[in-house]
Amino acid sequence: MTAPAGSHPQRSPTGRTAPQEPRPGLRDFYENPAVPVASGTERALRQARMLAAALGPVGPGRPPATVLDIGCGDGSAAATAARVLAGHRIVGVDWSQDALRRAAPRIPRVVRGELTDGGLPFASAGADAVLFSEVIEHLVDPDSALEELHRVLRPGGHLLLSTPNLAAWYNRGLLLAGVQPVFSEVSLRRIHGRPGRQVVGHLRLCTARALTGFVAASGFEVVRVAGAPFHGVPRPLRPLDRALCRVPSLASILLVHARRV
Template sequence: MTRPPATLRDFYENPAVPVASGAARSRRQARLLARALGPVRTGAPPATILDIGCGDGSAAAVAAEVLTGHRLVGVDWSQDALRRARTRIPWAVRGELTDGGLPFATGSADAVLFSEVIEHLVDPDAALDELRRVLRPGGHLMLSTPNLAAWYNRGLLLAGVQPVFSEVSMRGIHGRPGTQVVGHLRLCTARALRGFLTASGFEAVRIAGAPYHDVPRPLRPLDRAACRVPSLASILLAHARRAGG
């Protein structure tokens, strides 16, 4: 979303790079947002929801099933991803997370879905500034990102193993579990994410946990149980509101 070096841009334009995190997580995040927005009132205009970093649109399509009555617009800078997204959702436009890089007026969005994008960004500060710009005062931000301090990462670090989700190369896996390079540039803990959102002009930050779809099957019950303590969960789900509302 923020303009990366050419090699990084090429990486994300590659159709083989994963662009969605699974229907279950997308549905859970959409339900959280639906509860925050409340029921659609008869005669009221639909809420404008931006799915920033929509990828191929599969997550937005799942969210749209939950967020009926609202207008959901997908945004990405990858032309290949947008071509695929337009086969799944009615609106998908190009934009970048730079100053004024999103094609929306200041304060025009009621909510933003920002699903597992921030860990890929070169400049997350500029990204949060731009999200805050397009959100109306009091508008909702639903952000998800992998948890550096997930329960298994704590054990891996103690054993001297590179944590899951972290990467030292864009060309291959080195020293950590997993088989896919997914382009993560930075990771955070629940405490760090809360502090970052607050410093970026958001308030009422609430963080929940979500499981990770690629955890080995025998460990999935433990991964689901860890969600009860967000600081241990695989995935962090943050709900915040733009200050000033």
Template sequence: MSPALRDFYENPAVPVASGPDRSRRQARMLAHALNTEGNTVATILDIGCGDGTAAATALPFLRGHRLIGVDWSQDALRRAARRLPVVRGELTDGGLPFADGSADACVFSEVVEHLVDPDAALDEIRRVLRPGGHLLLSTPNLAAWYNRGLLLAGVQPVFSEVSLRGIHGRPGREVVGHLRLYTARALRGFLTASGFEVVRLAGAPFHGVPRVLRPLDRAVCRVPSLASILLVHARRREGAWGGV
């Protein structure tokens, strides 16, 4: 990661949470997956935990399991440590301080869109997951219902950015550092190619949608390809190890 990007993500003013609704939906998906496997205590890594807000929202749904926050930002880890156990790690080869196959599940929320090298990140997550282990990933949807209309009008889509210094050509006021965006089809293909089997793809609303449009945004979640946020439950394929 470049020095400019590191400085950007260490800035306390940069948003590190994306709303409780997505966190609750994701936690319910993971809890259901774990409950179908019995009552064993699962080790869950919240990779890119930020300030721990999302983990705090998810914890009531994951009682009895071990949740560990992982981030490379020292500032984020200091804040997250008030909510859950944390460790520092990076999404590079061997950058997560966990043994091969030691995690039962990884939560990867609103992170992949910030990465220069998402392929290396998925390789490292696959390494630490046990065979059949769960990946719960969420990311903004490039093809969200309103983005389709904005593109037709020649407006830069919501979630996309052309600069780390300011907003240009799209709605919104916050610079959040998005480098990559996915459609539902692209995300499914990317995960499959990275050694995962997609179990379920669902949608979640976006907290930044204007209040008057929020009922519509929630209703559209029934069609994940149009939803604001994409939620994916995937499992590490048996035999998928190292390079795929």
């Protein structure tokens, strides 16, 4: 996953504003090999199919598209997408060196890049599509991140964003019972007050309404919102979880397809 984007600036002794480096605790957390960097095959497949429908097949008069998988993690999602996006050029981008080492065997091209400081190592308007999967919930400054994605996409280029849903069907019940929602965390060290055993570094969560409003305000036109299941749902409840994907506002995972205005 990419680094938590942009921290608040600090004033230097000269009065100039200088960007603050990410906190060492966050950097250490995301470079820890024990932190999960994959987010589910079914989500990746649904997202890739949405992008494939938008790009169309490679053929006469339709050259391969350049697709940046920003926050590629271990490359498993990009490898799943590559089977659906045959002929298109996928480039994996991540901030974590550990993630890139794991992604390299799965993706032909991997690049280290950050959503802060100097930005992503790509020219403006140089990409046809961006996959931004399970990243935004880890960011300190999502506004700057969306600005950077807007910069690297060509006009009309496609953004495929996915993130856990704060208002997932089971989270509504958990909140009514006074239980911390799934996906949300209050510590990077241990779980407090929610189901699950693994800390994954989520800093923020969105509902479908909040997410689409944020994406639209960042210079994108929202084309479609869909749902995807969560691989961590207990097995007896998985059929219900898949069925509720038809109602994105209740789904475990939100999938947003948007285009750069």
